[in-house]
Amino acid sequence: MFFCVRKAVLSAALMICIYTLPEAWAQKADSVRTLREVMVRGIPESKFAVGSAIWQPDSAIVARLASASLSDLLMRQSAVYMREYGAGMLASVSLRGTGPSQTALLWNGINLNLPTLGQIDFNIVPLATGSRLTVHPGSGSSLYGSDALGGTIHMHTDTEWQRGIHTHLQQEFGSFGRYFTRLQAGGGSEKWQLQTGFYRLQQQNDFTFRNIAKAGAPTERQQNAAVHHWGFTPEIYFRPDNRRQLSLKTWYHNHFRQVQPTMAAQEVRDEQHDANLRLVADYEQLTGNSGVFRAKTAFIFDEIIFNGDRSATWRYMTQARHEQNWNSRLTTEIGGNVQHTRADVRAYRGNITELRTDWFALSRLQIHPNWLLSATVRQTIVPRFSAPIAPALGSQWQQKIAANQMLTWKIQASKGYRVPTLNDRFWQPGGNPDIRPEHSYNAETSLGWECRSGDNFLQFNATLFRMWVKDWILWLPRGSFWSPENARKVRVTGLEINGLYRRPITGGYWELRGHYALNQSLNLQPLNDNDRSPGKQLPYTPLHRAQASSAIIWKGWLLQADANYTGTRYPTADNETSLKPFWLSNLVVSKDLQIKKVQVHILLRVNNLLNADYQNFQLRAMPGRHFQAGITIGSGW
Amino acid sequence: MQKIIFRFSWLLIWLLLAACSGNKDTAPAGKYDNGVIIVNEGNFSDSDGELSFWNRGTQQVTQQVFQTENQRPFAGIIQSVRLHNNRLYAVANRGDKVEVLEAGSMKSVAAISDAARLINPQDFAAVGNRGFVTCWGPFSPTFSRDNPTLAVIDLQSNQIVNSLRLPTFPQGILAANNKIFVALAGTRNVAVVNPETAQIEASIEVLQSPQRLLLDANNRIWVVGSGGFARINPNTNQVEATIAASTTVRPNGKATMNADRTRIYFLVGGFNTPQSVFELPITANAMPTAPIFSQNNIYGIGCDPKDGSIWLADNNGFQGNGTIIRIRPDGTRISTIAAGRGPNGFLFR
Numbered sequence: 001m002f003f004c005v006r007k008a009v010l011s012a013a014l015m016i017c018i019y020t021l022p023e024a025w026a027q028k029a030d031s032v033r034t035l036r037e038v039m040v041r042g043i044p045e046s047k048f049a050v051g052s053a054i055w056q057p058d059s060a061i062v063a064r065l066a067s068a069s070l071s072d073l074l075m076r077q078s079a080v081y082m083r084e085y086g087a088g089m090l091a092s093v094s095l096r097g098t099g100p101s102q103t104a105l106l107w108n109g110i111n112l113n114l115p116t117l118g119q120i121d122f123n124i125v126p127l128a129t130g131s132r133l134t135v136h137p138g139s140g141s142s143l144y145g146s147d148a149l150g151g152t153i154h155m156h157t158d159t160e161w162q163r164g165i166h167t168h169l170q171q172e173f174g175s176f177g178r179y180f181t182r183l184q185a186g187g188g189s190e191k192w193q194l195q196t197g198f199y200r201l202q203q204q205n206d207f208t209f210r211n212i213a214k215a216g217a218p219t220e221r222q223q224n225a226a227v228h229h230w231g232f233t234p235e236i237y238f239r240p241d242n243r244r245q246l247s248l249k250t251w252y253h254n255h256f257r258q259v260q261p262t263m264a265a266q267e268v269r270d271e272q273h274d275a276n277l278r279l280v281a282d283y284e285q286l287t288g289n290s291g292v293f294r295a296k297t298a299f300i301f302d303e304i305i306f307n308g309d310r311s312a313t314w315r316y317m318t319q320a321r322h323e324q325n326w327n328s329r330l331t332t333e334i335g336g337n338v339q340h341t342r343a344d345v346r347a348y349r350g351n352i353t354e355l356r357t358d359w360f361a362l363s364r365l366q367i368h369p370n371w372l373l374s375a376t377v378r379q380t381i382v383p384r385f386s387a388p389i390a391p392a393l394g395s396q397w398q399q400k401i402a403a404n405q406m407l408t409w410k411i412q413a414s415k416g417y418r419v420p421t422l423n424d425r426f427w428q429p430g431g432n433p434d435i436r437p438e439h440s441y442n443a444e445t446s447l448g449w450e451c452r453s454g455d456n457f458l459q460f461n462a463t464l465f466r467m468w469v470k471d472w473i474l475w476l477p478r479g480s481f482w483s484p485e486n487a488r489k490v491r492v493t494g495l496e497i498n499g500l501y502r503r504p505i506t507g508g509y510w511e512l513r514g515h516y517a518l519n520q521s522l523n524l525q526p527l528n529d530n531d532r533s534p535g536k537q538l539p540y541t542p543l544h545r546a547q548a549s550s551a552i553i554w555k556g557w558l559l560q561a562d563a564n565y566t567g568t569r570y571p572t573a574d575n576e577t578s579l580k581p582f583w584l585s586n587l588v589v590s591k592d593l594q595i596k597k598v599q600v601h602i603l604l605r606v607n608n609l610l611n612a613d614y615q616n617f618q619l620r621a622m623p624g625r626h627f628q629a630g631i632t633i634g635s636g637w
Numbered sequence: 638m639q640k641i642i643f644r645f646s647w648l649l650i651w652l653l654l655a656a657c658s659g660n661k662d663t664a665p666a667g668k669y670d671n672g673v674i675i676v677n678e679g680n681f682s683d684s685d686g687e688l689s690f691w692n693r694g695t696q697q698v699t700q701q702v703f704q705t706e707n708q709r710p711f712a713g714i715i716q717s718v719r720l721h722n723n724r725l726y727a728v729a730n731r732g733d734k735v736e737v738l739e740a741g742s743m744k745s746v747a748a749i750s751d752a753a754r755l756i757n758p759q760d761f762a763a764v765g766n767r768g769f770v771t772c773w774g775p776f777s778p779t780f781s782r783d784n785p786t787l788a789v790i791d792l793q794s795n796q797i798v799n800s801l802r803l804p805t806f807p808q809g810i811l812a813a814n815n816k817i818f819v820a821l822a823g824t825r826n827v828a829v830v831n832p833e834t835a836q837i838e839a840s841i842e843v844l845q846s847p848q849r850l851l852l853d854a855n856n857r858i859w860v861v862g863s864g865g866f867a868r869i870n871p872n873t874n875q876v877e878a879t880i881a882a883s884t885t886v887r888p889n890g891k892a893t894m895n896a897d898r899t900r901i902y903f904l905v906g907g908f909n910t911p912q913s914v915f916e917l918p919i920t921a922n923a924m925p926t927a928p929i930f931s932q933n934n935i936y937g938i939g940c941d942p943k944d945g946s947i948w949l950a951d952n953n954g955f956q957g958n959g960t961i962i963r964i965r966p967d968g969t970r971i972s973t974i975a976a977g978r979g980p981n982g983f984l985f986r
Contacts, residue, residue: 530962
């Protein structure tokens with residue numbers, strides 16, 4: 001108890017220091033207040049993410065993959081690895097060599113990882129909501145809280161503040177009984193904006209595959225893999241003046257799927273039904289001439305029905321934060337949030353509730369015209385539970401090395417944590433109420449180089465990092481049931497390289513992108529004397545992932561070809577068996593037309609262009625070459 | 638006197654075995670005829686069961702023998718592997734099938750499956766040309782097993798020829814005295830099946846949840862279950878003795894006979910405690926109280942009839958591949974052998 005109080009006092013003191021001290025160092029003579037009158041768009045925390053790598057997918061490509069899922073996008077367009085348990089099935093992320101519950105997925109600042117499982121399936125996160133995506137690899141717990149060990153993925157929605165009404169209707173057809181429909185409509189005035197989206201996908205998914213589990217590897221049709229989902233996203237924005245904005249955003253998603261069985265057990269008939277309702281109200285206000293106050297309140301309902309067995313959680317979250325721009329050099333922010341969770345899961349034997357409080361203080365200082373520093377800290381408080389404090393320090397140096405060349409050097413050190421899931425703590429039998437949070441130490445440095453020559457643009461970025469994860473939670477068989485334990489210690493060493501080259505051509509441009517990730521993710525701790533996993537790569541964590549794409553945008557045409565490589569994966573921790581690396585390639589062709597006042601957009605996609613026969617996950621069949629075609633009709637008046 | 642009968646019965650078994658395998662003595666010994674098959678059941682959601690082989694001559698273990706010999710993954714959760722007439726019958730669920738392998742070469746002869754009559758198969762026994770497979774049947778949404786069966790296979794054609802509905806879900810199966818004995822784990826009974834008619838001709842009440850059936854040196858069947866032990870005379874179908882489980886020593890169903898079939902080694906796995914190996918002489922009339930060995934994650938047990946060593950399968954929490962721990966009957970360690978994923982049993986050759 002004393003320890004808890006002392007820790008709380010210590011962390012409070014540290015937060016106050018971070019909030020106030022840099023002001024003393026900053027030069028107050030600078031009276032130019034640079035706050036613009038329009039609201040700062042995007043992720044409020046990102047300005048404090050100094051020293052860490054941030055990646056955004058090409059929005060033109062994201063728009064042309066609207067019927068795909070977040071998992072598809074990351075596999076195709078980035079070096080992030082997705083563990084896919086079949087086509088359109090459970091897809092769990094592995095960012096920087098960590099596991100699926102060690103990446104936070106935030107929608108408008110709210111962590112979508114289910115409190116029961118501690119993770120979310122990226123295949124039930126469709127791109128059809130039109131959110132802007134940002135990937136922030138590396139420990140981000142001091143900014144985003146629990147789960148952000150391997151990284152954080154943001155989905156952010158806002159409005160373009162367009163006058164008048166606009167509507168878009170999209171229809172797609174694809175191989176294996178795939179139909180996708182999407183309707184988007186919105187409009188408003190200077191002060192009000194209303195927009196909504198509706199989407200629906202139906203996919204029979206009865207592709208043929210070579211069944212290598214059977215003698216002679218006969219070609220069979222996949223059984224029990226149909227997917228059907230729909231959802232809608234109504235949003236209201238209100239801006240009474242240039243200093244205040246209120247928004248209400250809703251996202252309802254309903255996802256039914258048959259669970260694709262392994263090649264070996266095609267007779268298995270499992271099905272899962274997910275429903276997610278997310279509501280968030282955001283309020284932003286400029287305070288004085290140098291501050292921003294933000295408040296947020298949210299409700300999230302998550303339900304999973306697996307073969308008739310239901311589990312549901314209800315979360316209420318409220319957050320308040322205040323950002324102060326002391327001068328052109330120093331920005332600080334302080335805030336906190338409270339989250340109440342209620343879970344109804346049969347195996348918990350009764351309703352479980354949790355009240356979680358987070359406090360955070362963030363600061364950023366332009367110490368020199370070329371040099372930017374940040375210090376951030378966050379403390380989560382969970383009753384009867386000791387959660388670690390998460391600080392981070394970042395530095396960014398930018399230097400012009402020639403008239404058209406810029407060099408950026410970043411360094412960051414941070415601590416991350418993950419509060420154990422409700423299942424870890426309350427599942428009966430086996431749940432371990434004494435389980436400790438996972439925590440990580442992350443250090444990274446990156447070097448970026450940018451070169452502009454006329455309209456030619458070349459960008460190159462390399463990040464080196466090392467991360468230590470302690471108290472990694474594993475469920476292990478103990479007697480007649482399984483129980484979670486802080487069983488693993490992991491060290492990840494990695495390298496990320498991103499490159500972009502853009503060259504104008506008459507009537508458009510040509511673009512080349514490439515991503516590479518090396519994640520050496522080693523287990524350091526044996527479970528017992530006979531465990532052969534120490535020093536070995538974690539299961540389903542490829543050492544190499546690479547992606548390259550080339551796009552030509554010319555006179556309304558877009559032609560994009562991409563290829564991605566996934567290295568050897570090991571199904572078990574001792575690396576004694578392995579799954580072959582695979583290459584996947586895809587092609588997108590689209591054409592934008594303007595017929596009087598109507599915009600028409602025609603699209604053709606060829607997925608798995610070279611018809612690769614591969615398994616991402618052991619014995620889970622994946623489709624060969626397949627096609628998708630669509631048309632979008634839009635108008636604004 | 639008993640000792641003489643003993644010796645005599647051994648001689649009889651040897652004679653029988655010799656008679657059965659008479660024509661095979663001239664055949665060259667296969668690659669996998671002299672050693673121990675380690676059954677790695679695999680991870681439930683991955684269906685990645687495999688067989689490992691420990692060679693007596695080289696004292697070396699080879700992993701993924703099925704994949705190596707058949708150029709395809711086994712693709713199933715292997716529940717048991719039995720030897721009959723120089724063929725191996727590997728029974729698997731999650732990929733419901735019985736892989737029939739040539740014992741010496743491990744080459745697949747047939748993969749028996751039947752979407753209607755071979756669902757969640759568990760164990761195999763045979764009399765002559767008829768094989769019998771205990772099946773849990775399909776799971777209900779709440780994982781109860783409401784339609785268990787006994788599948789009958791013609792071992793010449795490797796086809797399922799019959800399916801017998803069982804009163805509750807079965808586990809172990811044993812052929813003795815030209816009869817088939819089935820442990821009905823959902824009840825207190827052992828069913829006796831006539832291999833000719835494939836009908837239940839008797840039901841013997843033993844004790845709670847019978848799991849495994851073992852044949853001792855006196856040609857008696859020992860029933861191992863969570864309720865304890867019962868000894869059945871297969872001639873009369875009568876229970877001759879029972880030894881009730883104690884509160885601390887409750888068999889988990891995994892058990893083996895020692896080399897001369899006079900002692901039973903069995904596993905006890907408690908709540909959040911390590912698994913323990915206990916020893917029960919076939920002459921005992923009470924449960925043992927002290928284990929001979931304890932460790933976490935012991936998932937299978939066997940005894941090598943050639944040297945009497947006890948083989949224990951450590952599943953390593955299914956996090957990686959398992960390890961076999963060889964111990965002497967006094968509990969001291971001999972050696973460890975690397976195994977595949979989730980080792981659960983052995984076939985000694």
